[in-house]
Amino acid sequence: MTQLSRNRRDFLRAAAGLTLGSTLLPSRLFSRSGVPQKDRKVVVITFGGGARDQETFAPEGQENIPNLMRELIPQSSFFTQVVNRGILGHYVATASLATGVYETINNFASLPPQSPTVFEYFRRDLHRPASDAWVVAPSNGFNRIGESSHRSYGPGQGARVILPKHLLTAATKGTPDYEHLLRDNYETPFFAPEVAGNEFELEQLRTLLKLSVNDFKTHALTLSSPDELSVYIVRQLMRQAAPSLLWITMHDIDIAHAGAYSLYIDGIRRTDRLCLEVWKAIESEPEYAGKTTLFILPDFGRDSDEDAGGNGFQHHRTGDVMSRTTWMMALGPGVREGIVYDRPLDSTDLVPTIGSMMGFSAELSQGKPIQEFL
Numbered sequence: 035m036t037q038l039s040r041n042r043r044d045f046l047r048a049a050a051g052l053t054l055g056s057t058l059l060p061s062r063l064f065s066r067s068g069v070p071q072k073d074r075k076v077v078v079i080t081f082g083g084g085a086r087d088q089e090t091f092a093p094e095g096q097e098n099i100p101n102l103m104r105e106l107i108p109q110s111s112f113f114t115q116v117v118n119r120g121i122l123g124h125y126v127a128t129a130s131l132a133t134g135v136y137e138t139i140n141n142f143a144s145l146p147p148q149s150p151t152v153f154e155y156f157r158r159d160l161h162r163p164a165s166d167a168w169v170v171a172p173s174n175g176f177n178r179i180g181e182s183s184h185r186s187y188g189p190g191q192g193a194r195v196i197l198p199k200h201l202l203t204a205a206t207k208g209t210p211d212y213e214h215l216l217r218d219n220y221e222t223p224f225f226a227p228e229v230a231g232n233e234f235e236l237e238q239l240r241t242l243l244k245l246s247v248n249d250f251k252t253h254a255l256t257l258s259s260p261d262e263l264s265v266y267i268v269r270q271l272m273r274q275a276a277p278s279l280l281w282i283t284m285h286d287i288d289i290a291h292a293g294a295y296s297l298y299i300d301g302i303r304r305t306d307r308l309c310l311e312v313w314k315a316i317e318s319e320p321e322y323a324g325k326t327t328l329f330i331l332p333d334f335g336r337d338s339d340e341d342a343g344g345n346g347f348q349h350h351r352t353g354d355v356m357s358r359t360t361w362m363m364a365l366g367p368g369v370r371e372g373i374v375y376d377r378p379l380d381s382t383d384l385v386p387t388i389g390s391m392m393g394f395s396a397e398l399s400q401g402k403p404i405q406e407f408l
């Protein structure tokens with residue numbers, strides 16, 4: 035793990051000009067941001083299906099992530115060693131990121147997280163309405179991610195979840211023109227539950243997102259992938275509802291499971307472009323500009339070529355170092371720019387870190403606030 039992290043650090047220092055950060059000198063980052071805690075917004079982008087260094091940060095991979103390398107990483111604090119010690123399935127891993135606890139729910143079942151989510155902590159401690167916390171998720175299997183089954187929290191206290199595919203299915207009644215935007219969950223066994231209950235209804239397309247069904251359908255035809263559809267919805271949501279806590283999960287890279295290397299690379303390139311698009315939206319929307327921290331992190335990695343138990347880029351089955359050691363970057367007011375940290379973090383540290391920034395307590399999280407941000 036240390037070697038992987040050092041390599042990643044050295045790639046970034048060489049190519050993106052980052053400076054090595056030190057944990058010995060507390061930087062008091064957010065106290066210097068000048069943004070009152072009550073006005074802060076946080077946007078989180080996670081990728082379901084990380085990518086390996088040889089296709090991203092390593093010299094031979096950097097051409098796939100030009101926007102991260104040239105635009106976003108130089109403005110960010112970058113952590114090279116975020117270790118996921120949990121189950122490597124995308125739904126359960128994303129639930130772990132969102133609760134700060136390694137969840138043990140069945141990855142292929144329609145179940146809420148067992149521990150309180152960041153959305154529940156945020157809303158309860160800060161007395162925020164449901165409209166202030168949203169999740170835009172890639173797969174119909176994520177419809178329960180917004181709130182936990184914990185007895186002290188739970189139904190009605192978490193985030194509202196938009197499943198863009200569900201919205202599109204409702205708007206287009208499943209016409210073949212839209213099939214490329216409706217591919218779901220690339221893992222097996224294939225799982226896509228019928229969604230009922232907490233989903234975003236078509237009526238809300240009109241009233242909340244201010245989109246007519248026809249405009250939505252017409253625009254969707256210009257999009258090339260499910261993640262592009264998600265980012266389109268995210269931009270509409272930012273403009274019309276401006277939630278303070280917005281969580282976006284992307285999934286295009288995970289097409290790697292299908293085994294086509296070129297589609298996996300296309301997914302990486304698209305994700306790279308969409309991350310910059312979200313950051314540009316943050317910088318251009320008055321409700322977000324100058325007061326928003328953006329976190330970007332994969333849920334976990336993929337298998338290495340060396341491990342005999344895996345099949346290279348295609349899957350994340352082995353639980354080896356490559357598939358567990360991922361990274362995280364943060365950018366926004368008060369975050370030191372162009373710094374790389376290689377000390378290990380845990381995937382569960384994200385939620386308490388957001389809590390420290392926004393002023394709520396993630397009391398049941400297993401993680402710790404990242405000191406470099408405090």
Ligand SMILES: [Zn+2]
Binds near residue numbers: 082124220221291
């Ligand atoms: Zn996967």
